[in-house]
Amino acid sequence: DQQVKQNSPSLSVQEGRISILNCDYTNSMFDYFLWYKKYPAEGPTFLISISSIKDKNEDGRFTVFLNKSAKHLSLHIVPSQPGDSAVYFCAASDRRSYNTDKLIFGTGTRLQVFP
Amino acid sequence: DVKVTQSSRYLVKRTGEKVFLECVQDMDHENMFWYRQDPGLGLRLIYFSYDVKMKEKGDIPEGYSVSREKKERFSLILESASTNQTSMYLCASSLPGREKLFFGSGTQLSVL
Numbered sequence: 001d002q003q004v005k006q007n008s009p010s011l012s013v014q015e016g017r018i019s020i021l022n023c024d025y026t027n028s029m030f031d032y033f034l035w036y037k038k039y040p041a042e043g044p045t046f047l048i049s050i051s052s053i054k055d056k057n058e059d060g061r062f063t064v065f066l067n068k069s070a071k072h073l074s075l076h077i078v079p080s081q082p083g084d085s086a087v088y089f090c091a092a093s094d095r096r097s098y099n100t101d102k103l104i105f106g107t108g109t110r111l112q113v114f115p
Numbered sequence: 116d117v118k119v120t121q122s123s124r125y126l127v128k129r130t131g132e133k134v135f136l137e138c139v140q141d142m143d144h145e146n147m148f149w150y151r152q153d154p155g156l157g158l159r160l161i162y163f164s165y166d167v168k169m170k171e172k173g174d175i176p177e178g179y180s181v182s183r184e185k186k187e188r189f190s191l192i193l194e195s196a197s198t199n200q201t202s203m204y205l206c207a208s209s210l211p212g213r214e215k216l217f218f219g220s221g222t223q224l225s226v227l
Contacts, residue, residue, distance in 0.1 A: 002157075009155070032214055043119070043205055043218025044158070089157060093214050102173070103214055105150070105158035 003027045004092050006106040013113050019077040021109050023090035026071065030092040034103070035064060035075050038087045047088075048075070080113045087111070118142070119219035121206050127225045134193040136222050138206030145211050147189035149173075149181065152203040152221070164189055165211070196226045 005024045013019045023033075031052040036044035050057040050064045050073065057064050063076045077084055087110045091103040122137035140147065148163040150173075160173030162181040170181050178200060182190045189208075193200055203223050207216040 004157075006157075034214055036216075041124075041220065043207070043220050044216075045218070046215045049214070091158075091214075102160065102163065103216065104160075104174075107155060107157035 002107070003030075004090060004104050004106040006088075006090060006109045008109050009107070010110040010112070013080045013111065015082055015113055015115050016079045019075075019080045019084065019111055019113065021075040021077075021088050021090075021111065023073045023075075023106050024071060025073075025092050027092070027094070027104075028071065029094040029096065030104075031095050032093045033064070033066060033073050034091045034093075035062075036089045036091060036105075037084075038089065038108075044089060077111075080111075082113050082115065085111055085113050119206055119208055119217050121204075121219040121222050123222050124220065125223050125225075127227065128193075128196050129227055130197060132193075132196050132226075134196050134224065134226075136191040136193075136204055136206075136224070138189045138191070138219055139187050140189075140206075140208040140217070141187065142208060142217065143186065144208035144217070145186070146209040147183065148207040148209075148216065149179075149189065149191045150205045150207065151175070152205055158205065161191065196224075198226050200224065201226045 034049040035047040038044040066073045087108045090106045119140045149161040150158040164183045180192045205221045206219040
């Protein structure tokens, strides 16, 4: 049972435009969310996170939005650059549970930014 | 610069072999994790460890075991490799209470 879902396996965006990556979750106990980026032949690297007490967190070109009622989060990249081409994973955790450090990952979205 | 090192980048094994995947971190992190990455399934947690000699099952522990004798080293063991264990294996570490994981580059295991 996939608790964290990324329904778009791939996304193609022109350089300079906005990239929007979506993520849905089913477990209402999740209260902390993260995005990771993965290049080929490398491990995932942390990108940005958001706590459930917020609905938006921004870091440079990257903004994460959280809609708790819809159990949905999205990552916006503006403007998109060719170097952003990678696989993006969203992840969630329940900080109130025993295993607070355990992350549940989504299936990933491959973003391609073309010139 | 923080580092998580996985001993092999590529590994080819035969069905039934015992396989060891090694992971070492130099950040003095208490938490260590083993994930596998498969197309369409994302990253799935196999086992994790909060401290030396401690281990907890993740979401897909069947067919795997782990060993953590030293804080910096976390080993994943496939007791009898099977073809459905062909996958990319990723090791990660983190500090307690911190969801930010640091990953190694991964080991692509092929079981023939």
